[in-house]
Amino acid sequence: MLNALEVVTTVxxxxxxxVEFSVAFVINRILDALPGDAGQLGRSHGGRMLGAVMPVWYIGSLVLAAVWAIAGGRHHSTGLVVTAAGLLILSVIMSLLLLVPINSRGKTWTPENRPENWKEQMKRWDRWHYVRVAVIIGAFTLLVAALT
Incomplete structure (x- = not known):
């Protein structure tokens, strides 16, 4: 049973x-290269769509890692899993404090109502998102290492 939990959590x-890596390094770059208002409209739509899914994914990942850490007991890799869970907690805190406020505004923007500094706000979101991606890559790496 623990092996199944380990695999499910890691996957x-x-x-x-x-998904988050592709948003950072592929999707947003494609959207930013689109002509006219298409990029901003795409980011707004993405903010609504992923904004509905990602909280469940982040919290679910954290819960799975915590259950793995508890179920693993005194296994030699438990420290790696606990550290990965800590990084996932950090990613949730970052999301709530830094990224969600910007996303909550951006997902409502249209070409008619967006603020003048909307590009600056999107760049700020992108910068924090890069950091968050690095944090969750670290968590994933630790979980993979715990499997070995």
Missing amino acids: VVGLMVG
Whole structure:
């Protein structure tokens, strides 16, 4: 049973890393290169869509890692899993304090109502998102290492 939990947790966190990595380094770059208002409209739509899914994914990943850490007991890799869970906690805190406020505004913007500094706000979101991606990559790496 513990082996199944380990695999499910690692896959769930790994998929989350893949989605967030692609948002940071592929999707947002594509959207930013679109002509006119298309990029801003795409970011708004992405903010609504992923803003509904990602909280469940982040909290679910954290819960899975915590259950793994508890179920693993005194196993030699428990420290790695606990540290990964700590990084996932950090990613949730970062999301709530730094990224969600910007996303909550951005997902409502249209070309008619967006603020003048909307690009600056998106760049700030991107910078924090890069840091968050690095944090969850660290958590994923620790979980993979705990499997060995």
